[in-house]
Amino acid sequence: MTACPCAQELVAGRARERLADDGFTEEDIDRVLEHVPVATHNQRGLGTLKIGCTEACDDEIDALELLAIVEDSMSSEIYELMKRTDEGAVVEKAHRRPRFVEDCVREMVGGVVEHFPDLDDRAYVSARQENLETIHQHNVMAERFGTLGEVRSELATGELAERHTALRAWLDSPS
Secondary structure, three states: OEEOHHHHHHHHHHHHHHHHHOOOOHHHHHHHHHHOOOOOOEEEEEEEEEEEOOOOOOOOOOHHHHHHHHHHHOOOOOOOOOOHHHHHHHHHHHHHOOOOHHHHHHHHHHHHHHHOOOOOOOOEEEEEEEEEOOOOOOOEEEEEEEEHHHHHHHHHHOOOOOOOOOHHHHHHOOO
16 A cells, blocks of 8 residues: 555645644644654555566575565555554554655665665566555556666666666567
């Protein structure tokens, strides 16, 4: 699940105005907003993370580790069943970690680099996030794909890679 940062900023701005109008100081307003999660709308997120290795790859990639990277990329995990008291903790976690779809994809790609430091630069990475919107009539989606070398270079330098290897090109390239 993700919590929308844009709407959250708008709600926080309105809360600031109301609190100031009611006589709260800027310092008090900052303290309140630091301690109380600000409301926003949530989206159920569908994250997909794939890693493709060359034929020479003997690295073990645990699907549960990929799942953990995807779940950690979002504002909060979701659960099929939970106690009502736990619902508050899930919502608060999400509202304290608002994320756009692009943020989720960046977190997924960064998670691959962090969790698989020895994976060959020729490995292929595909990260995709689709958020099922609650207040809009459209969903939002972001994706990033390419070789792990391209991704590592972007993360290390902050510069976008000149090209992003598409899956078809990766599949057609010699190992």
